[in-house]
Amino acid sequence: MLVFIGRRLLWAVLLGFVVTVITFLIFFVLPADSRNAQRNERGFEPGLQTQFNARGSLPEQYVRFLGHVVLHGSLGDSTRSREPVTAVIARTLPVTASLVIGGAILFLLIAFPIGLLSALRPRSLLDKGLMLLVLAGLSAHPVWLGLVLSYVFGVKLHLFPVGGYCDLFYDSESTNLCGGPRYWAYHMFLPWLTFAMLFAALYARMIRANLLEAMDEDYVRTARAKGAGTFRVLRVHVLRNALLPVITMIGMDVGVAFGGALFIETVFELPGMGRLLVRSLANGDLPMILGVVLVVSFAVLIANLIVDIAYSLVDPRVRLRGKGDAVVVSPGLRRQLHAQPQQATESAT
Numbered sequence: 001m002l003v004f005i006g007r008r009l010l011w012a013v014l015l016g017f018v019v020t021v022i023t024f025l026i027f028f029v030l031p032a033d034s035r036n037a038q039r040n041e042r043g044f045e046p047g048l049q050t051q052f053n054a055r056g057s058l059p060e061q062y063v064r065f066l067g068h069v070v071l072h073g074s075l076g077d078s079t080r081s082r083e084p085v086t087a088v089i090a091r092t093l094p095v096t097a098s099l100v101i102g103g104a105i106l107f108l109l110i111a112f113p114i115g116l117l118s119a120l121r122p123r124s125l126l127d128k129g130l131m132l133l134v135l136a137g138l139s140a141h142p143v144w145l146g147l148v149l150s151y152v153f154g155v156k157l158h159l160f161p162v163g164g165y166c167d168l169f170y171d172s173e174s175t176n177l178c179g180g181p182r183y184w185a186y187h188m189f190l191p192w193l194t195f196a197m198l199f200a201a202l203y204a205r206m207i208r209a210n211l212l213e214a215m216d217e218d219y220v221r222t223a224r225a226k227g228a229g230t231f232r233v234l235r236v237h238v239l240r241n242a243l244l245p246v247i248t249m250i251g252m253d254v255g256v257a258f259g260g261a262l263f264i265e266t267v268f269e270l271p272g273m274g275r276l277l278v279r280s281l282a283n284g285d286l287p288m289i290l291g292v293v294l295v296v297s298f299a300v301l302i303a304n305l306i307v308d309i310a311y312s313l314v315d316p317r318v319r320l321r322g323k324g325d326a327v328v329v330s331p332g333l334r335r336q337l338h339a340q341p342q343q344a345t346e347s348a349t
Contacts, residue, residue, distance in 0.1 A: 103195025115207025137197030251307030
């Protein structure tokens with residue numbers, strides 16, 4: 001297990017290096033916007049080359065860029081607000097993270113019961129009705145869906161606020177006087193529901209297909225023949241195998257989730273990284289765009305690393321071994337292996 005985690009960490013470091021190289025080429029080597037170049041020549045704002053002290057050959061510029069990012073943790077200053085990019089991202093990242101994580105938990109809570117019920121009653125009216133319900137959410141654009149939910153539950157029914165954000169922890173010194181877990185969840189429910197509707201249909205269909213495929217396997221029929229009930233068969237034999245593709249897709253959908261969060265933050269006026277990126281693109285704020293791109297890229301890397309580790313924990317039979325790796329043998333299997341020679345000797349005599 002430790003060898004597997006170490007190998008994945010090495011791959012994550014290598015991919016992180018590739019991400020920084022590609023980001024450097026896009027922002028420092030490719031031609032910049034002409035308006036930003038003219039303003040930088042007139043001295044109105046420091047450009048990326050000046051802020052990162054990128055001088056000399058391309059390898060030297062990359063080393064200086066990497067030193068600022070990795071060693072000093074600096075992403076430059078915003079050309080619009082003159083604030084450090086890291087400080088702005090530190091304020092907006094918790095908002096986007098709470099939206100994505102809370103929405104992911106909600107769509108899994110929606111998708112698993114729907115997928116399970118549809119798999120237990122395939123091609124029935126319940127199956128068709130549930131699939132039609134979740135497909136309606138998948139077919140809607142997040143902006144339209146967010147506006148409809150905000151109008152129905154916020155304007156008409158007055159159940160939830162139509163916009164705004166409250167901090168998870170109340171801070172009397174903060175400019176945002178709204179805070180606390182209760183008010184935070186109260187303001188985030190409609191964004192979570194909008195986010196969940198975008199992914200619930202995809203995961204419900206995936207869970208349904210995986211469950212139907214697993215329930216047709218020979219070991220499931222054997223378990224039923226031995227008298228195991230439906231709940232025990234699902235819990236012990238089926239769900240673990242059905243979870244593996246879902247875990248994989250969650251890691252792959254982190255980047256897609258950020259794209260959906262961009263629209264949701266705009267609709268509900270959440271001060272997250274999505275709105276920050278839109279505002280930075282409109283103003284040509286290259287340091288801020290660079291910081292958002294790097295943070296999102298490394299978030300995808302970390303999410304996939306966590307998924308790889310969780311994949312091996314959910315199904316211990318998964319063995320990704322290279323040359324020279326030791327095979328991990330459980331104590332029970334080790335006792336069986338030691339007992340085999342003795343049993344063979346006794347049977348021969």
